[in-house]
Amino acid sequence: xxxxxxxxxxxxxxxxxxxxxxxxxxxxxxxxxxxxxxxxxxxxxxxxxxxxxxxxxxxxxxxxxxxxxxxxxxxxxxxxxxxxxxxxxxxxxxxxxxxxxxxxxxxxxxxxxxxxxxxxxxxxxxxxxxxxxxxxxxxxxxxxxxxxxxxxxxxxxxxxxxxxxxxxxxxxxxxxxxxxxxxxxxxxxxxxxxxxxxxxxxxxxxxxxxxxxxxxxxxxxxxxxxxxxxxxxxxxxxxxxxxxxxxxxxxxxxxxxxxxx
Amino acid sequence: xxxxxxxxxxxxxxxxxxxxxxxxxxxxxxxxxxxxxxxxxxxxxxxxxxxxxxxxxxxxxxxxxxxxxxxxxxxxxxxxxxxxxxxxxxxxxxxxxxxxxxxxxxxxxxxxxxxxxxxxxxxxxxxxxxxxxxxxxxxxxxxxxxxxxxxxxxxxxxxxxxxxxxxxxxxxxxxxxxxxxxxxxxxxxxxxxxxxxxxxxxxxxxxxxxxxxxxxxxxxxxxxxxxxxxxxxxxxxxxxxxxxxxxxxxxxx
Numbered sequence: 001x002x003x004x005x006x007x008x009x010x011x012x013x014x015x016x017x018x019x020x021x022x023x024x025x026x027x028x029x030x031x032x033x034x035x036x037x038x039x040x041x042x043x044x045x046x047x048x049x050x051x052x053x054x055x056x057x058x059x060x061x062x063x064x065x066x067x068x069x070x071x072x073x074x075x076x077x078x079x080x081x082x083x084x085x086x087x088x089x090x091x092x093x094x095x096x097x098x099x100x101x102x103x104x105x106x107x108x109x110x111x112x113x114x115x116x117x118x119x120x121x122x123x124x125x126x127x128x129x130x131x132x133x134x135x136x137x138x139x140x141x142x143x144x145x146x147x148x149x150x151x152x153x154x155x156x157x158x159x160x161x162x163x164x165x166x167x168x169x170x171x172x173x174x175x176x177x178x179x180x181x182x183x184x185x186x187x188x189x190x191x192x193x194x195x196x197x198x199x200x201x202x203x204x205x206x207x208x209x210x211x212x213x214x215x216x217x218x219x220x221x222x223x224x225x226x227x228x229x230x231x232x233x234x235x236x237x238x239x240x241x242x243x244x245x246x247x248x249x250x251x252x253x254x255x256x257x258x259x260x261x
Numbered sequence: 262x263x264x265x266x267x268x269x270x271x272x273x274x275x276x277x278x279x280x281x282x283x284x285x286x287x288x289x290x291x292x293x294x295x296x297x298x299x300x301x302x303x304x305x306x307x308x309x310x311x312x313x314x315x316x317x318x319x320x321x322x323x324x325x326x327x328x329x330x331x332x333x334x335x336x337x338x339x340x341x342x343x344x345x346x347x348x349x350x351x352x353x354x355x356x357x358x359x360x361x362x363x364x365x366x367x368x369x370x371x372x373x374x375x376x377x378x379x380x381x382x383x384x385x386x387x388x389x390x391x392x393x394x395x396x397x398x399x400x401x402x403x404x405x406x407x408x409x410x411x412x413x414x415x416x417x418x419x420x421x422x423x424x425x426x427x428x429x430x431x432x433x434x435x436x437x438x439x440x441x442x443x444x445x446x447x448x449x450x451x452x453x454x455x456x457x458x459x460x461x462x463x464x465x466x467x468x469x470x471x472x473x474x475x476x477x478x479x480x481x482x483x484x485x486x487x488x489x490x491x492x493x494x495x496x497x498x499x500x501x502x503x504x505x506x507x508x509x510x511x512x513x514x
Contacts, residue, residue, distance in 0.1 A: 162355030162421075165321060166428045167345025167372025172379050176371055180359045 049229035056227050060212065060234045067211030068238075070129050070204065071197040074114075074136020079190050081141040082106075086148025087174050092160070093152065094170060103149070110142030114200045118209035129210030136197050136204075144193055151185040152178050188250040195239075195246045202235045271334065273299040273432055273464035274320055278329035281319045282488075288327055289315045291488045299431075302458060302465040304479035306472060312488040313468040314352070317434045320466060321349050333432065345372040348430035348463075352437040354421045356409045362420055363405030366392040369427030388427075395423040399453060415446035422453060426461075435467040439474055447471070451478055 088094060089102035112120075117135035125131050159177045168176070179186070205213025212231060219227035274297040282289035289312045297303045305313045318324045320331055336346055348369075349355075356365050367384055370391070378384075384392075396405055399419040404412075409420060418438065425433055438454075439447045451474060458465060469475040475482055476496040484491040 156353070158351040158353045158355035159357050160355075161321075161323060162349050162351055162424075163357075163368050163371065165345070165347055165349035165430075165434075166369055166424075168368075169372070169376075169379075171376055172371045172374065175379050175382060176360075176364075176368055177357055180357050183359050 045225050048225040050226065052230035052233065053224075053227045054230070056215075056230045057234070059215065060231050063205070063212035063215050063231075064234055064238060066129055067201050067205075067213070067235075068198060070132040070136060070209075070211050071194060071201045073133045074201065075140055075190065075194045075197050077133070077137035078140025078193070079144055081137065082144035082148060083179075083186075085141060085145040086152065087178065089145060089149040090152040090178070091149075092155075092157070093174060093178060102145070106142045106145035106149075108142070109138050110146065112139070114139035114197070115204060115207065118204045119207045122208045127208040127210075132201055132204045132209035132211060135209060136201055139200070140193055140197060143196075144189060147189045148182070148186060151182045151189070155181045184253045188253045191246045191250050191253075195242055198242055199239055202239070271299050272296045273301075273333065274466060275332040275334065276316070276320065276329070277332065279316075279319060279326050279331060280328045281324050281326045282315065283324070285327055289488050290319065292329070293485075293488075293490050294329075295483055295490065295493070297464060297466055299464050300458075300462045301480040302467070302478055303481050303483060304467050304469045304475035305483045305485055306469055306475050307485035307491070311486045313485050314436055315488075316485065317349075317436055317466065317468055320432075321347055321434055335431075345428060346431045348425040348428050348433040350421045350425065350433070350435045350438065352440060352468075354417055356417060356420060356424075358408075358410055360409065361405060362401065362407050362409055362412065363389070363392050363396065365409055365420055366395055366405070366423045366427055369395075369424040372428075391427055392423070395426040396420075398426065398457075399423045400449075413446075415442050415450065418442065418446075418450055419453070422450070422457065426457065429461065430463065432464045432466065435465065437468050437470055439469065439471050447474060454478060 085102055085106055088098050089106060091099055094102075114135045117138050118131055121131035121134045121138075125134065155178065159181060160173055163173060163177050201209075201211055201213075203213040203216070205211045205215065206217045208214070212235060216228060216231045216235075219225075219231065274295070276293055276295045279293045280288045280291050293312075293316065295303070305316060307313055315324055319326065320333075322331075333347070336344055357368065360368075367388060370388055371379070374384075393402075393405060396402055399422050401416065401419055401423065404416075409417060412420065439450065442450065454465070455478065457463065465478075467475075467479075469479075479496055482494045482496055484494065
């Protein structure tokens, strides 16, 4: 059995990747001299940016709270909207005539990132956080619905079979078996999505959909790099803190129920 | 089958020359016929991979016959799953992990709830009382608020029985009911099952690995190996010894 000892070979795959990468470089016509200029500019930017504009902090915090509020509301609305969609898209619960359209709808709203939804919604409902909330909610609906139906389909079949035999309808199976069984995963996904949406909504102000992105955009245009750096630091610290908190909470959810019943 | 006459020996489950499985080319069950009279308890025994679980699932309607038929007199074909008249306790019991003991027992009766109460998740006081009664009769009084994951293997089996008590099915299908349970616990669960059967007149068809237990509870043993029915034994006249010999013979064949 000598053959079993040889490592897997990647000959063709590697060659294909190299060719694709080379084609991409040729297509992009990358001006590598920019790297040298970039280094000089970095030093200059560093000089301009420090010391950060501390007097900008109060404005930054107010805008940050708006960003967090947009992310929170958008995530919650998206979560509530995603559940019926995710359930309807679950193959183990419903038949194709419901699953296929539900998946199509979820995939469609997920195609546009929330920033592009924000562009569209700013046109529809005007500038301000409303557009941001709606954009976040839309994208979240599509993204969470997918995560949800994948979780629901991965649940062990025995409880479904046992409860189906009691004469339970699909609605009853969803309500009393699927959602409780998946609840830890659903909550973990909710936190993950909030974390994701804080990142996404911090740039939504670029297109006028509210939050701290508006100021980042404005200070960039005014070439006030010290202001930009201050705002970016505020965003960075917040996102790192929320990521850490969310990671801890999520790991708690996912280990809360060890063993199987 | 004109077996609708109501008598003590009226059949509750008629499996007639059943061939079934998950792929048409390789049926798991071949040409199986059994007739379980109402109120009796039958045990299916045999080596692993012999088709025991598949036979239970075919009776439940989760596996469609490729030829032959499964008839449950008094119930409409294809409507059996929805009627709630058949209880099913899978080998892994099928308890919902994130729910409490009492909530799991309440699930035995969800089939009768309206959609509004379903969405609200609201159970009537009556339903809750019945769940508590069921818990009391399986010896888990006062444990309703605990999570099922906090219970021992034997206690979880009791919860599954309590769920069946709330459902009140005419037929109970139980798969490897005593797997992974110590001897003393197995004894008490067998006693409980016997009591439930005496009270409700429920017909039981179970898969049982433990021959001794099968002989104790069953009116008849069906020996299944390689997807075929080898024999039907009365536990008393054939005796456990005979069954064991047969078991060994098919396991090594």
